[in-house]
Amino acid sequence: MYAIIDTGNQQEKVEVGTIIEVDYMADKKKGDKVMFDKVLLLSDGKDATVGQPYVGKASVSGKVVSQDKKDKVYAIQFRRRKDSKRIVGHRRKVTTINISEINNGS
Secondary structure, three states, X not given: OEEEEEOOOOEEEEEOOOEEEEEOOOOXXXXXXXXXXXXXXXXXXXXXXXXXXXOOOOEEEEEEEEEEEOOOEEEEEEEOOOOEEEEEEEOOEEEEEEEEEEEOOX
Protein backbone atom coordinates (compact mmCIF):
# COMPACT_ATOMS: atom_id res chain seq x y z
CA MET A 1 0.00 0.00 0.00
CA TYR A 2 1.27 3.45 -0.85
CA ALA A 3 -0.01 7.01 -0.86
CA ILE A 4 0.93 10.32 -2.43
CA ILE A 5 0.69 13.17 0.06
CA ASP A 6 0.91 16.95 -0.16
CA THR A 7 3.51 18.29 2.28
CA GLY A 8 3.16 22.00 1.66
CA ASN A 9 5.20 22.82 -1.40
CA GLN A 10 5.89 19.32 -2.68
CA GLN A 11 4.33 15.90 -3.15
CA GLU A 12 5.81 12.70 -1.72
CA LYS A 13 5.14 9.04 -2.48
CA VAL A 14 5.15 7.20 0.86
CA GLU A 15 4.81 3.65 2.13
CA VAL A 16 4.94 2.33 5.68
CA GLY A 17 8.57 2.53 6.82
CA THR A 18 9.54 5.24 4.33
CA ILE A 19 11.74 8.06 5.62
CA ILE A 20 11.02 11.44 4.01
CA GLU A 21 12.46 14.93 4.35
CA VAL A 22 9.96 17.79 4.39
CA ASP A 23 10.28 21.51 5.01
CA TYR A 24 11.18 22.49 8.57
CA MET A 25 8.34 22.14 11.09
CA ALA A 26 9.20 24.56 13.90
CA ASP A 27 6.45 23.34 16.23
CA LYS A 28 7.58 19.68 16.19
CA LYS A 29 10.29 18.04 18.31
CA LYS A 30 12.12 14.75 17.90
CA GLY A 31 9.74 11.89 18.68
CA ASP A 32 6.52 13.85 18.04
CA LYS A 33 3.76 12.37 15.90
CA VAL A 34 2.89 14.04 12.58
CA MET A 35 -0.40 13.66 10.69
CA PHE A 36 -0.77 14.39 6.98
CA ASP A 37 -4.44 14.65 6.00
CA LYS A 38 -3.88 15.95 2.46
CA VAL A 39 -3.73 12.61 0.64
CA LEU A 40 -3.83 13.00 -3.14
CA LEU A 41 -3.76 9.32 -4.13
CA LEU A 42 -4.19 6.06 -2.23
CA SER A 43 -3.34 2.66 -3.69
CA ASP A 44 -3.38 -0.86 -2.27
CA GLY A 45 -1.54 -2.39 -5.23
CA LYS A 46 -4.68 -3.35 -7.19
CA ASP A 47 -6.99 -0.36 -6.96
CA ALA A 48 -6.08 3.31 -6.78
CA THR A 49 -8.26 6.04 -5.30
CA VAL A 50 -7.57 9.48 -6.71
CA GLY A 51 -8.75 12.48 -4.71
CA GLN A 52 -10.54 15.51 -6.08
CA PRO A 53 -8.30 17.20 -4.84
CA TYR A 54 -7.91 15.04 -1.69
CA VAL A 55 -9.08 11.56 -0.71
CA GLY A 56 -11.78 12.05 1.93
CA LYS A 57 -10.94 10.92 5.50
CA ALA A 58 -7.65 9.33 4.42
CA SER A 59 -4.54 10.20 6.40
CA VAL A 60 -0.88 9.31 6.78
CA SER A 61 0.87 9.43 10.13
CA GLY A 62 4.50 9.33 11.08
CA LYS A 63 7.07 10.17 13.72
CA VAL A 64 9.71 12.92 13.66
CA VAL A 65 13.17 11.37 13.48
CA SER A 66 15.27 14.55 13.41
CA GLN A 67 15.40 18.28 12.71
CA ASP A 68 18.49 18.99 10.58
CA LYS A 69 20.10 21.33 8.12
CA LYS A 70 21.06 20.20 4.62
CA ASP A 71 24.47 20.78 3.06
CA LYS A 72 25.38 24.35 2.22
CA VAL A 73 24.53 25.57 -1.27
CA TYR A 74 26.52 28.47 -2.69
CA ALA A 75 25.26 31.15 -5.07
CA ILE A 76 28.03 33.03 -6.83
CA GLN A 77 27.61 36.22 -8.86
CA PHE A 78 30.44 37.27 -11.18
CA ARG A 79 30.86 40.49 -13.06
CA ARG A 80 33.08 39.85 -16.04
CA ARG A 81 36.28 41.85 -16.35
CA LYS A 82 35.49 43.81 -13.16
CA ASP A 83 37.45 41.76 -10.60
CA SER A 84 34.24 41.57 -8.56
CA LYS A 85 32.25 38.67 -7.21
CA ARG A 86 29.71 37.95 -4.48
CA ILE A 87 29.31 34.61 -2.73
CA VAL A 88 26.21 33.80 -0.69
CA GLY A 89 25.61 30.52 1.14
CA HIS A 90 22.38 28.96 2.34
CA ARG A 91 21.54 25.88 4.43
CA ARG A 92 17.97 24.62 4.18
CA LYS A 93 16.32 23.33 7.36
CA VAL A 94 14.46 20.02 7.02
CA THR A 95 12.42 17.72 9.22
CA THR A 96 12.99 13.98 8.73
CA ILE A 97 9.87 11.84 9.24
CA ASN A 98 9.46 8.06 9.42
CA ILE A 99 6.04 7.00 8.04
CA SER A 100 4.34 4.58 10.42
CA GLU A 101 0.72 4.25 9.23
CA ILE A 102 -1.45 4.80 6.18
CA ASN A 103 -5.15 5.08 7.03
CA ASN A 104 -7.60 4.82 4.12
CA GLY A 105 -10.48 6.35 6.11
CA SER A 106 -12.75 3.34 6.24
